[in-house]
Amino acid sequence: MSVDEDQPESAEQQTDPLGDPYLRTRFILPSRPVTFLARPRLTRRLDHSPPTPLTMVNGAAGAGKTLLLADWAAGRAQPVAWLTMEAEEKRPGMFWAHFLHALRTSGRHLSDRIEDPADAHHVDRRLLSAIAEDLATADPPVTVVLDEYERVTEPDIAEQLEFVLQHAGRGLRLILVTRTEPLLSLHRYRAAGELTEIRAAELAFTPEETVALLRLHGLRLSVQAARALVDRTRGWAAGLRLCALAAQESQDPEVYLKEFEADRSTIADFLLAEVLKRQPEDTQDLLLRISVLDRFNPDLANTLTGRADSARILADLHRENAFVEQLGHSWYRLHPLFGEILRAHLSVRRPGLEPELHRRAARWLRQTGSLPEALAHGAAAGDWDFTAAALVDDLAIGRFFTGLRSDDLAGLFSRMGPETTSPATELVRAARDLSHGDFRHGTVHLRQARARLDGVTGDPAAARLSCALLEALAARLTGSPTRAELAAESADEVRQDVAPDLLLKHPELPALLLTHLGSTRLWAGRFEEARAALAKAADAPDSASTVLARKESLGHLALIDYLDGWLGRAEHKALEAVAEAERFDPSPPAGSAIEQVVLAGVAVDRNELGRAKTLLDEAAEHSATPHDPVTAAGRAIVTARLQLARGDARAAVEAADPDVFAVVASPWAESHERLVTSAARLAEGRAGEAAEILRKLGDDQPSCTTEAARIQCAVGNVDEAIDLLDSVPADGRTGPAVTVRATLVKAMAADAAGDTATARRLVAQALLDARRERLRRPFLDAGRWIRPLLVTAPLDRLAAGWLTAGHPACEDPAGPGTPPAPIVVEELSARERDVLRRLAQMMSTQEIAADMYVSVNTVKTHLKSLYRKLAVNRRGAAVRRARDMGLL
């Protein structure tokens, strides 16, 4: 809505967390009509000194709450921060952004530590502390009035307000103006004498005040007669006001007031009809028509009436204090109470006109640049062609995916039936379906939109760009690289035809498009091209609307690093993505949770299996798009590797299948699936099958080739393993998780050939490369041959502290002659220690079983894993090694 130029704007932040400008009219004191009656008995209550931290003015609609507060605030030397609540503030982030804007508008300079919440749904506890801390120093105290607080129904906000109120101490005076009891723990404030309450009984007009009010309207009435009127209206301000207006217009006001007393109609209903019918025809018409609007100025009112005299009529109505309130400058609103009743009159007296009024309002609002309101009225009119076109032409289709207005938009268009078929409505349907991952229906609607776009008149650039974005998303969800490239090309072509200010306003659109393009390229195995697109997306301007795109693209970049074997880099990027996500609400759509999958993969390589499991579970829980091929493939690989590490070959094979539809198969995803199956067969001792599976391997990703070489080497095909390793280009692309494995395969080959010196040198190199990344898994997967090497100097020192138990490399005073520190790659369990102690007492298996109250088989199981962990194969050796390691 329009921003007036003639008021100083002290607030720095001009848009709310949803990217819309703050509505000026909500931050200024409502003006009081000429016939307003000041009521000192009530303002004195507000002036009570010292003021209580919390004040609540609680009364029915039309009880005169707002004007009382406006009158009181206007008479104060200190400016009062004023905020009229709207339904938007049911989201904590929006509420606090508006709260801060109100403070700034009142002239309060807030400390630099206070940053406006970037996320509409969520607010950080640190921000609340900072606000409280800042206000605590305020002297004189800051007064904040929250009008129409009944619209805040969110318990979180009430709790947050109490937190700030409590910690701001005497620096904040909060005044809630509300129709309903707020969710604050009022009894506590009441008991502590920290609450001023002005409720319905006090707000009610006294007979004396009624006489004074009527006099302002030029009516004379005895206190006696006024008492009867007060009884009839219960002292209700709106009722008295209407009464005065109706009486003014009647032949004999005294008689009128008497008759009213006797009537049994509901007051507001009756009086409003009375006052309305006494207005000139054109005024009645205007009042009925504007009842569909929350706010209006004369121009908008003219649009609804089709006349040109709204400015005069509105000024008259305001002067008479009838129906309309002035919001400042040329904006008005209907008194909420009368608005509701007038709408009922509208539907009776002008049946069928309401949609047309909404339609006109929507077009006016669209032209003046207020998209959310234009959309709301367009939807209320059921004019879906217009509403969808407004969204598409504003380039706002990306908002379906950013999490900012996704729910609002989905709700708005939920009533759209299948009958409209304009390109814009088809695009909206496609966006709605794709945002749920429903690419089948989404694709159908996209195709229809594209076909109709060619026949469109006017400027279809925005529609074409929107179409390209949705195409790119559909391509990503269906794993079709050609389609994604085509979408990106058509976006490039059409971009220059789109108004530059629109593009500036919607940085999320190119960022999302690049993310989808990058994801699809990644799926196709074109890592470098994927990286280029994703890096650009991750670099998108820092705004709330691009958070999701940045998080997603960082997550994808992390996955590329992980697949290339750069654990540290992958972890770093994934954590960056998590940090982006944390600034943002985790409610849908939170994206694909791909960064969690990467973190889990890193954990598996470091042999932190419990952590990996937790991360994978979290990823499954957080993922908002069930059908995203890259994420599904990443999860399949990491889960399978985790199961292999745990020794569950069957579960690994099961998990390795990403089970996702894709037009084009992903080379790396397929290869990894095969490799897991092969490794599982190897673990089950089916070496022949393991080697057979490798023959079908097609991909040339270094990580796949290296793993294939390891399996070949393990099944005894040493030459083939070396050939495979030689085929990996030494271009520096691969990181330690791949190179260390490659080195270990070479070491294994050397060891098998009896060349222990070379094997030792290679293992030393692998240890050096792996140490910084805490890359443990390759050594644990290497096989038995490596154990004797790891316990001999100098390798034992390279492994100590991170791979094996013991202290990290300190100078060994005894020199190379000392017996090597054996490795324990896994801690012994408590039961295994129990068995070990009894073993050292020369007890037999049967004796141990009897002593521990377990079966012989259980003891045998413990012995087996004990031998494995200690890298021995006899009980005597186990006891000796345990003694060496200080385990006994």
Next chain:
Amino acid sequence: MRYEIRVDGHMSETLAKAFPELDHVVMSGQTVLYGSVIDEAQLFGLLARCQSLGLHVLEMRQVPE
């Protein structure tokens, strides 16, 4: 769930249109709005609508089907 809401005063036919989902009957200085209510949310919505229309709610109760 069937409910009836009793408000003070005679509601005009026009105002009654503000409750299209309910029937109403006027009797002895009161208006009774009645009909089926889907859930609690709708119930509170109706109460809020009464408030925003300036109606005095005298009684609200569930009635047998």
